[in-house]
Amino acid sequence: MAINDAMKFIRTTQKDKELRQTIYKIEPERFFPELAELGYNFTMYEFEESVNMMHVKCQSKEEADQLMQTSMWFKMIVS
Numbered sequence: 001m002a003i004n005d006a007m008k009f010i011r012t013t014q015k016d017k018e019l020r021q022t023i024y025k026i027e028p029e030r031f032f033p034e035l036a037e038l039g040y041n042f043t044m045y046e047f048e049e050s051v052n053m054m055h056v057k058c059q060s061k062e063e064a065d066q067l068m069q070t071s072m073w074f075k076m077i078v079s
Contacts, residue, residue: 002041002042002043002046003042003046003049003050003053005039005040005041005042005046006040006042006046006047006049006050006051007050007053007054008040009035009040009042009047010047010050010051010054010067010070010071010074013070013073013074014066014070019038022038023035023077024077028078031077031078032044044078047071047074048071051067051068051071054067055067055068
């Protein structure tokens with residue numbers, strides 16, 4: 001399911017520096033197809049939905065802040 005892929009992507013990128021470096025190298029017009037090749041098949045809408053779902057479940061301000069930082073980072077990379 002795409003939203004699960006987006007959630008997995010968020011959790012993984014928060015911890016995996018190598019994945020983040022790979023993502024920086026993706027050309028903007030190939031961004032989502034290349035993410036799908038890496039096993040993360042979702043759209044921008046599904047990413048935003050997953051952030052909203054995860055935000056509701058945050059147990060602390062720090063956890064929520066980290067999620068929002070990841071969301072802003074992703075949106076910066078995609079644009």
